[in-house]
Amino acid sequence: PDGSYTVRTCGWSPPGDHPVGCGMKLTIKDGRLIKVEGDPEHPITQGRLCIRCLTLPEYVHHPQRIIYPMKRVGKRGEDKWQRISWDEAMDTIVEKINYYKENHGAESIIVFGGTGREACLYYYPLGFASIGTPNVCYPQSGWSCYGPRCAITDYILGAGYPEIDFAGHFPDRYEHSEWKVPEYIMLWGKEPLKSNPDGFFGHSIIDMMKRGSKIIMVDPRINWLCTRAEHVLQLRPGSDTALAMGLLHVIINEELYDKEFVENWCYGFEEFKERVQEYPPEKVAEITWVPKEKIIEVARVFAKAKPASLGWGLAVDQNPNGVQLGHALLALVALTGNIDVPGGITIGPPAALMGKWRMETRTNLPEELWEKRIGAKQWPAVSTALATTHPDETLDTLETGKPYKLRMGWFNSSNFISPTNSAQPDRWYRALQSLEFCVVQDLFMTPTAMAFADIFLPLPTFAEHDGVVLTHYGRNAIFAGAMNKALEVGECKSDIEVCIELGKRLYPEIWPWNSAAEFFSDQLKPELGFDFDELREKGLYQPGYTYKKYENGLLRFDGEPGFNTVTGKVELYSTLFEAWGDDPLPYHEEPPYSPYSTPDLAKEYPLVLTTGARYYTSFHSEHRQVPTLRAITPDPLVEINPDTAEELGIKEGDWVIIENMFGKARFKAQVTPTINPKVVHAAHGWWFPEKDAEEPNLFGVWESNINTLMPHKHIGKLGFGDTFKSIICRVRKAED
Ligand SMILES: Nc1nc2c(c(=O)[nH]1)N[C@H]1C(S)=C(S)[C@@H](COP(=O)(O)OP(=O)(O)OC[C@H]3O[C@@H](n4cnc5c(=O)[nH]c(N)nc54)[C@H](O)[C@@H]3O)O[C@H]1N2
Ligand SMILES: Nc1nc2c(c(=O)[nH]1)N[C@H]1C(S)=C(S)[C@@H](COP(=O)(O)OP(=O)(O)OC[C@H]3O[C@@H](n4cnc5c(=O)[nH]c(N)nc54)[C@H](O)[C@@H]3O)O[C@H]1N2
Numbered sequence: 001p002d003g004s005y006t007v008r009t010c011g012w013s014p015p016g017d018h019p020v021g022c023g024m025k026l027t028i029k030d031g032r033l034i035k036v037e038g039d040p041e042h043p044i045t046q047g048r049l050c051i052r053c054l055t056l057p058e059y060v061h062h063p064q065r066i067i068y069p070m071k072r073v074g075k076r077g078e079d080k081w082q083r084i085s086w087d088e089a090m091d092t093i094v095e096k097i098n099y100y101k102e103n104h105g106a107e108s109i110i111v112f113g114g115t116g117r118e119a120c121l122y123y124y125p126l127g128f129a130s131i132g133t134p135n136v137c138y139p140q141s142g143w144s145c146y147g148p149r150c151a152i153t154d155y156i157l158g159a160g161y162p163e164i165d166f167a168g169h170f171p172d173r174y175e176h177s178e179w180k181v182p183e184y185i186m187l188w189g190k191e192p193l194k195s196n197p198d199g200f201f202g203h204s205i206i207d208m209m210k211r212g213s214k215i216i217m218v219d220p221r222i223n224w225l226c227t228r229a230e231h232v233l234q235l236r237p238g239s240d241t242a243l244a245m246g247l248l249h250v251i252i253n254e255e256l257y258d259k260e261f262v263e264n265w266c267y268g269f270e271e272f273k274e275r276v277q278e279y280p281p282e283k284v285a286e287i288t289w290v291p292k293e294k295i296i297e298v299a300r301v302f303a304k305a306k307p308a309s310l311g312w313g314l315a316v317d318q319n320p321n322g323v324q325l326g327h328a329l330l331a332l333v334a335l336t337g338n339i340d341v342p343g344g345i346t347i348g349p350p351a352a353l354m355g356k357w358r359m360e361t362r363t364n365l366p367e368e369l370w371e372k373r374i375g376a377k378q379w380p381a382v383s384t385a386l387a388t389t390h391p392d393e394t395l396d397t398l399e400t401g402k403p404y405k406l407r408m409g410w411f412n413s414s415n416f417i418s419p420t421n422s423a424q425p426d427r428w429y430r431a432l433q434s435l436e437f438c439v440v441q442d443l444f445m446t447p448t449a450m451a452f453a454d455i456f457l458p459l460p461t462f463a464e465h466d467g468v469v470l471t472h473y474g475r476n477a478i479f480a481g482a483m484n485k486a487l488e489v490g491e492c493k494s495d496i497e498v499c500i501e502l503g504k505r506l507y508p509e510i511w512p513w514n515s516a517a518e519f520f521s522d523q524l525k526p527e528l529g530f531d532f533d534e535l536r537e538k539g540l541y542q543p544g545y546t547y548k549k550y551e552n553g554l555l556r557f558d559g560e561p562g563f564n565t566v567t568g569k570v571e572l573y574s575t576l577f578e579a580w581g582d583d584p585l586p587y588h589e590e591p592p593y594s595p596y597s598t599p600d601l602a603k604e605y606p607l608v609l610t611t612g613a614r615y616y617t618s619f620h621s622e623h624r625q626v627p628t629l630r631a632i633t634p635d636p637l638v639e640i641n642p643d644t645a646e647e648l649g650i651k652e653g654d655w656v657i658i659e660n661m662f663g664k665a666r667f668k669a670q671v672t673p674t675i676n677p678k679v680v681h682a683a684h685g686w687w688f689p690e691k692d693a694e695e696p697n698l699f700g701v702w703e704s705n706i707n708t709l710m711p712h713k714h715i716g717k718l719g720f721g722d723t724f725k726s727i728i729c730r731v732r733k734a735e736d
């Protein structure tokens, strides 16, 4: 009667909501979103929502949101823009793409994409099939988010992303007859309550704790979950691989491992057993700062728990020694018999849900063009699993013009000179100046867009377009959810709509669809038997789960039992790492800058810095302009132990400078005993939408930019990892 209506939907992006597709009900009145509520009927989130979705109305109707296409009319870095039509935007873009292709080759165009958003499904096709370039770049040094974990899983298990079994695949969830409550859940460098990463709804941890699960935390900070955990291993940032090998030392030498699983399904146990002998608990205690007794105790309880599960987080990726860590952690779950069993970890079958289409778009590129992908030959362990360029090589290419000059940039979902996706953002910023023409898609004017956009294309929020939420991007599809368009704001177009529209102009044979809904129906129907409208009706679809797939040939394309690896088994000894010139067995290597690897430098920079642990109030650099969220987290915070703070003359709320050999940044001190006296933690993703937009200020992007302290190309032997979670620094009180 009051003209309002309510739409059920699954959220993805924006606002940043990792692909867990939180279920909600959106109420619209007079063309405005007026209310967001959790949807109690959504089987995963069951009515729970976090504050970024609850404040969605502030985001959707924000006065600073950009809702029409624009072109730059001033110089780069000047805040001078003119509204244009989509036709003019597309005509200009198509003309430029054709110009660069004809004069410099399609490889002179590069697409940059960020993370954890719907965009992740579409920036590859945008590059490969709408534009026609082999260069799609995820610009974090060492590709250090999720990609490493997926690649390690491909190489060691031959399967899609390993996830804590939280009964998410089943409509009846925790009541499902086959599912078991994990006796222990180990969270390694992961804070899922805040991060809800990729396919995992963080509050499922609480659900499982209520059903009896006990928690083991491996984290240098005492976070909320640590205070409720049975065991906490408060390690030195970056020493993780030594710790994992120490646990395995105990489990193997005390014969607590699953002998039958090792016998039948693991490759290289004897060599692995020999390697763990190098990591006795007393030595590991020295390396990691975790007491020896704690290591032994946790190894025993984890190995004896049946079932036990493990969630590995970003700390695995943001570490040049992270491939070895990931390898050791997969060995830990394999040796304890927890792979692909109820209440253990679930793994995806070899073919991704809806993945065929994404893979096929690559075949649009002729082989000789694909060969030109930046960094692919130098870093085969990266380029075999991930269809992108190598990020660090991409910066080198921008700086040197070798092997060829990049001329056009498309920033699809990366605000990466703000301290998000790049190490040395100041260096990227200078290098990117060499791009002659840039397109930016976003919802707000960001530092990156202000610095580079020649054309700005406005994006809708998930409330404003149709889409499909796909957990783990289909590589362990816990469910597929329908994103339902509830309202329209301005003239925004979603990622897939832009792919289709541009694709129709440049490669019409690949892009036959006339709407996003039509496109989704064509992807869903052949695989799942229903179309997008039916998914809308259902709200979401859970495919169910088959345990012990390795026994039934469900993990291999050839239908044989075993794992989809070179040896057909879980590779405790990696034949691929060996072929690529790395050690086939896990080993600990010190972070490139640490109290032990660079003791002299550490005298000057005595603290270990870890960064970027998530906040409820932001998704990377998003949300800084949302009033309610900013009121909760108004400033960039650095956590310092009270003893350290006292020694440095720093009090709660003081502004401080964090600095090291590479750069410095300004933060507000949060004095807290939850962090080790020798460690500090700084937030990432800070810029200030309220500050001067124009160059050189760019919304204050250089003030609290923690990534200026991160060096370029400190990647492991296989090309993965960075120092975002472990580098040395010092902290002093700021003068002003
Ligand atoms: N120091 C430090 N730095 C870090 C991290 C850390 O832990 N420490 N974490 C790193 C990690 S893991 C990651 S993944 C990166 C993330 O880095 P990015 O993904 O580059 O994150 P943002 O800076 O938020 O940039 C994303 C931009 O995409 C826009 N966007 C939002 N939704 C959509 C959408 O649906 N489509 C499109 N096309 N665009 C959208 C946002 O408004 C935003 O401006 O940051 C990394 N940076
Ligand atoms: N609200 C919100 N949610 C997000 C994001 C966001 O920006 N905001 N970003 C999304 C993205 S792209 C990602 S990748 C995920 C990441 O989410 P997670 O994988 O949960 O990672 P983080 O929150 O970076 O850090 C998790 C924990 O690792 C600890 N840690 C720090 N250094 C180390 C170390 O060296 N070793 C170990 N073992 N632990 C360490 C931190 O103290 C922290 O408690 O979050 C996603 N979800």
Ligand SMILES: [Mo]
Pocket (backbone or CB within 6 Å): 115, 116, 145, 146
């Ligand atoms: Mo990430």
